[in-house]
Amino acid sequence: xxxxxxxxxxxxxxxxxxxxxxxxxxxxxxxxxxxxxxxxxxxxxxxxxxxxxxxxxxxxxxxxxxxxxxxxxxxxxxxxxxxxxxxxxxxxxxxxxxxxxxxxxxxxxxxxxxxxxxxxxxxxxxxxxxxxxxxxxxxxxxxxxxxxxxxxxxxxxxxxxxxxxxxxxxxxxxxxxxxxxxxxxxxxxxxxxxxxxxxxxxxxxxxxxxxxxxxxxxxxxxxxxxxxxxxxxxxxxxxxxxxxxxxxxxxxxxxxxxxxxxxxxxxxxxxxxxxxxxxxxxxxxxxxxxxxxxxxxxxxxxxxxxxxxxxxxxxxxxxxxxxxxxxxxxxxxxxxxxxxxxxxxxxxxxxxxxxxxxxxxxxxxxxxxxxxxxxxxxxxxxxxxxxxxxxxxxxxxxxxxxxxxxxxxxxxxxxxxxxxxxxxxxxxxxxxxxxxxxxxxxxxxxxxxxxxxxxxxxxxxxxxxxxxxxxxxxxxxxxxxxxxxxxxxxxxxxxxxxxxxxxxxxx
Amino acid sequence: xxxxxxxxxxxxxxxxxxxxxxxxxxxxxxxxxxxxxxxxxxxxxxxxxxxxxxxxxxxxxxxxxxxxxxxxxxxxxxxxxxxxxxxxxxxxxxxxxxxxxxxxxxxxxxx
Numbered sequence: 001x002x003x004x005x006x007x008x009x010x011x012x013x014x015x016x017x018x019x020x021x022x023x024x025x026x027x028x029x030x031x032x033x034x035x036x037x038x039x040x041x042x043x044x045x046x047x048x049x050x051x052x053x054x055x056x057x058x059x060x061x062x063x064x065x066x067x068x069x070x071x072x073x074x075x076x077x078x079x080x081x082x083x084x085x086x087x088x089x090x091x092x093x094x095x096x097x098x099x100x101x102x103x104x105x106x107x108x109x110x111x112x113x114x115x116x117x118x119x120x121x122x123x124x125x126x127x128x129x130x131x132x133x134x135x136x137x138x139x140x141x142x143x144x145x146x147x148x149x150x151x152x153x154x155x156x157x158x159x160x161x162x163x164x165x166x167x168x169x170x171x172x173x174x175x176x177x178x179x180x181x182x183x184x185x186x187x188x189x190x191x192x193x194x195x196x197x198x199x200x201x202x203x204x205x206x207x208x209x210x211x212x213x214x215x216x217x218x219x220x221x222x223x224x225x226x227x228x229x230x231x232x233x234x235x236x237x238x239x240x241x242x243x244x245x246x247x248x249x250x251x252x253x254x255x256x257x258x259x260x261x262x263x264x265x266x267x268x269x270x271x272x273x274x275x276x277x278x279x280x281x282x283x284x285x286x287x288x289x290x291x292x293x294x295x296x297x298x299x300x301x302x303x304x305x306x307x308x309x310x311x312x313x314x315x316x317x318x319x320x321x322x323x324x325x326x327x328x329x330x331x332x333x334x335x336x337x338x339x340x341x342x343x344x345x346x347x348x349x350x351x352x353x354x355x356x357x358x359x360x361x362x363x364x365x366x367x368x369x370x371x372x373x374x375x376x377x378x379x380x381x382x383x384x385x386x387x388x389x390x391x392x393x394x395x396x397x398x399x400x401x402x403x404x405x406x407x408x409x410x411x412x413x414x415x416x417x418x419x420x421x422x423x424x425x426x427x428x429x430x431x432x433x434x435x436x437x438x439x440x441x442x443x444x445x446x447x448x449x450x451x452x453x454x455x456x457x458x459x460x461x462x463x464x465x466x467x468x469x470x471x472x473x474x475x476x477x478x479x480x481x482x483x484x485x486x487x488x489x490x491x492x493x494x495x496x497x498x499x500x501x502x503x504x505x506x507x
Numbered sequence: 508x509x510x511x512x513x514x515x516x517x518x519x520x521x522x523x524x525x526x527x528x529x530x531x532x533x534x535x536x537x538x539x540x541x542x543x544x545x546x547x548x549x550x551x552x553x554x555x556x557x558x559x560x561x562x563x564x565x566x567x568x569x570x571x572x573x574x575x576x577x578x579x580x581x582x583x584x585x586x587x588x589x590x591x592x593x594x595x596x597x598x599x600x601x602x603x604x605x606x607x608x609x610x611x612x613x614x615x616x617x618x
Contacts, residue, residue, distance in 0.1 A: 031523075180522075181615070184615055196568070196618070197614075198568050199567055199568060201566055202567070202570075205566065206570075206571045206574055209571075209574050209577060210573065213573065238617050239616055239617075240617040240618045243602075243614070243616070243618055245572050245590050247618075248571070248573055275616070437617060439603070440523070473616075473617035474617045476617075477617050477618050481600070
C-alpha cells in the first residue's frame with residue numbers, strides 16, 4: 001500500500017540495545033475509528049469540549065474498578081529493569097517505547113489528579129497536566145504496545161504494562177479516539193460472527209472447497225462439519241484459518257486429526273471466530289459479549305467439549321477468562337452456566353487447546369504419524385506471547401511451552417530452539433499482536449519484529465532452520481508479511497498443525 | 508473522507524484509498540488504483556479482479572485465498588492456481604491489493 005517508506009533495521013549477531021532516538025516513532029499514528037464504527041461500539045467518534053474531564057472521570061472509574069491498575073501506577077520505582085525488554089523499543093530506539101516510559105505517560109497524569117503530592121507539588125513528583133499533547137502521546141504509544149507482557153516478566157514488582165495500555169485505550173475510546181482496526185473488527189465479530197466478516201454462506205462454500213482439496217490430496221474424505229448438533233467437540237478457531245495462507249494449512253490439520261481419531265466435531269457459524277479483540281481494547285463488557293457467542297454456540301449445538309484452535313489471545317481469553325466471563329464464575333446460579341457445566345464432559349479440560357488434544361492422541365497411539373514426511377524441514381518454534389505468559393496448557397506447570405514442542409517433535413525429526421532469552425516466558429512478541437496487525441502500523445510492526453528476526457536468523461545460520469512454527473493467527477500473518485523485509489521467505493512460517501497435517505496417517 | 512476525481516467524476520475513498528461506494532466501481536477507478544499501487548494491469552490481473560467482483564456479488568466478502576487460487580487455476584491453468592502466482596501479480600498480497608483494485612472493502616482480521 002502507499003505507506004510511508006522507512007528504513008529496515010539491520011539484523012546483527014545479537015539483539016543490541018539501541019542508542020536512544022527521541023521522538024523516533026512519534027509520527028506513527030494508527031487510523032482513528034470513524035463514526036459508524038464508534039457508534040456501533042457505543043463510543044463517541046470525536047473529542048467533545050469536555051474531553052479532559054471525561055478522560056479523568058473514566059480514569060477514576062478504572063482506578064476504582066481495577067485495583068491492579070492503581071497498584072501498577074503506584075508501585076514503579078524506576079529501577080530500569082524493563083527498559084531494554086520491549087521489542088518495540090529494541091526495534092525503534094524511541095525512548096517512549098520503553099515500558100516504564102509508556103507507563104509514565106499515564107502515571108504522570110495519575111499523579112497530577114489522583115495523588116495528594118501531585119495535586120500540590122506536581123513538578124516535584126513528575127506529575128503533569130492532561131493536555132492534548134499528552135493525549136496524542138497516549139494514542140500513539142498505547143498503539144505501539146502489543147500487550148505482550150514481556151516487560152512484566154522482568155519487573156521486580158510484576159507491573160503489567162499491558163494493563164496500563166488497555167486502560168489507556170479504554171479511556172481513549174471513551175472520549176472518541178478509538179482505533180479503526182480493532183473496533184471495526186469488534187463490530188464485524190458481533191454482527192457477522194467473525195473478525196473477517198465472513199458470512200455463513202461464504203464460510204460453507206470455503207469449507208466445501210477445502211474438503212475437495214483434502215480429498216484430492218489424500219484420497220480420503222475428511223470433512224469440515226459446521227453447525228452439527230450433537231457433535232462431541234465444538235472447535236473455535238480464528239477466522240483467518242478459513243481465509244488465509246498459511247493459516248488454512250492448520251485448519252486442514254485439525255480436520256485430519258479429528259478424522260483420524262474418529263472424534264465427531266463441528267464448527268459454528270455463530271461462533272466462527274476464536275479471537276476476542278475485546279481483550280486488546282481493555283473493555284470487559286465487549287470481551288464478555290464476544291465470548292458469549294461461544295457459550296451460546298456450545299449450548300445450541302449440545303457439544304460435550306470445547307476445543308480452541310491456533311490463536312494466541314483467544315487462548316488467553318479462553319483459558320484465563322471464560323470461566324468468569326461466561327461460565328460458572330459468571331454467576332453460579334445462572335441457569336445457562338449450570339446447563340453448560342452439566343453438558344460438558346468433565347473428563348476433558350474445558351476448554352482444551354488443540355495442541356494438547358492432538359499431543360494426547362499421538363502419545364496414546366490413537367492417531368499415527370510419520371515424522372519422516374517432514375524431513376525436508378528443520379523446524380524452530382516461536383512461543384506466542386499470550387499463550388506463553390498468560391495461560392497454561394495441560395496439567396503441568398510450563399505445559400504451554402512443553403506441549404507444543406512435544407507435539408512438534410513427534411511430527412518432525414529436526415527441531416532446534418531459538419536462544420533461551422527469546423523463548424518460553426521470555427519470548428519476543430511477533431510485533432503484530434494486541435491490535436497492531438494493521439497496514440497503517442507497518443513501520444511499528446516491521447521494527448518490532450527485529451528481536452525475533454535476529455533470534456531466527458541465528459538458528460538459520462547455525463542449524464539451517466527453514467521453518468518457524470507458531471500457534472497464533474496474528475503471529476502467522478505478521479511474520480509472513482514482515483519477515484520478507486529481513487530477507488526470509490514468507491513460506492518459512494506456519495502453524496504447528498500444518499506440520500501435523502503433513503505427517504498424519506489417515507488410513 | 509478523501510475524494511478522487513477521474514474524468515470529471517468524483518469517487519469517495521477511505522484513508523487507505525479503498526472505494527467507499529462499491530457500486531461506483533468501473534475500469535477507470537480500477538486503473539487509477541492500480542497506478543497508486545504500482546501494479547501494471549495485465550489480462551492476468553483482470554481475471555483476478557473480475558473473479559473477486561463476481562464472488563463478492565454472491566457472498567458479500569472477498570474469497571478466501573484457497574478459493575481464489577483454485578478458481579484462477581481452473582480458468583488459467585494449474586501452473587497459475589497457486590499463491591506464488593497471485594503474489595507475482597499483487598506483490599502486497601492478493602487479499603488486500605487485489606481487493607482494492609476490484610473496489611471491494613479491505614479484508615480485516617488476523618490476516
